[in-house]
Amino acid sequence: MALPANDNRGATPAATDRIRSLNDRFRRSFVGGHVVETAGVVALPEGERIALLLEVRRDTCFEVSNDPYSEHDFGAVEVGGVCFFWSINEDRGALAVRR
Numbered sequence: 001m002a003l004p005a006n007d008n009r010g011a012t013p014a015a016t017d018r019i020r021s022l023n024d025r026f027r028r029s030f031v032g033g034h035v036v037e038t039a040g041v042v043a044l045p046e047g048e049r050i051a052l053l054l055e056v057r058r059d060t061c062f063e064v065s066n067d068p069y070s071e072h073d074f075g076a077v078e079v080g081g082v083c084f085f086w087s088i089n090e091d092r093g094a095l096a097v098r099r
Contacts, residue, residue, distance in 0.1 A: 011069070016069065016070055016071060019071045019073075020070060020071050020072045023071055023072045023073050023088045024072050026088060027056065027057060027059070027072070027086075027088060028057050029057075030053075030057070033088075035053075035097070036096045036097075037049075037096070037097050037098075038096070038097065038098040038099065040098065040099045041084070041097050041098065041099065048079060048080055051079050051080070052077070052079045052084055052097065053097070055077040055078075055079055055084075056075070056077055056084075056086045056097060059075045059077055059086070061075065062075070072088075073087060073088040073089075074086070074087045074088070075087075082099065083099075084097060084098065084099055085097075085098055085099075086098075
């Protein structure tokens with residue numbers, strides 16, 4: 001997807017590329033930040049929780065409709081018929097996973 005010279009938040013394409021790269025690296029490895037899980041995620045049976053976190057790490061479904069700034073900082077994955085949302089917050093350096 002081609003980005004304008006500046007998106008509506010003022011980021012240059014080079015800055016957006018850097019943010020996307022950092023977000024992808026963190027999401028795939030969970031290294032370099034903090035993973036925060038809601039109480040609902042923590043309460044899942046261990047196998048389901050592991051499956052969920054693996055799905056977050058594997059998520060590559062980024063489209064204009066769910067990634068308008070092309071930063072790969074939000075997504076949704078389905079595990080066991082339940083949709084879970086995840087997000088990366090640069091200001092806190094955290095990835096949050098919630099139902």
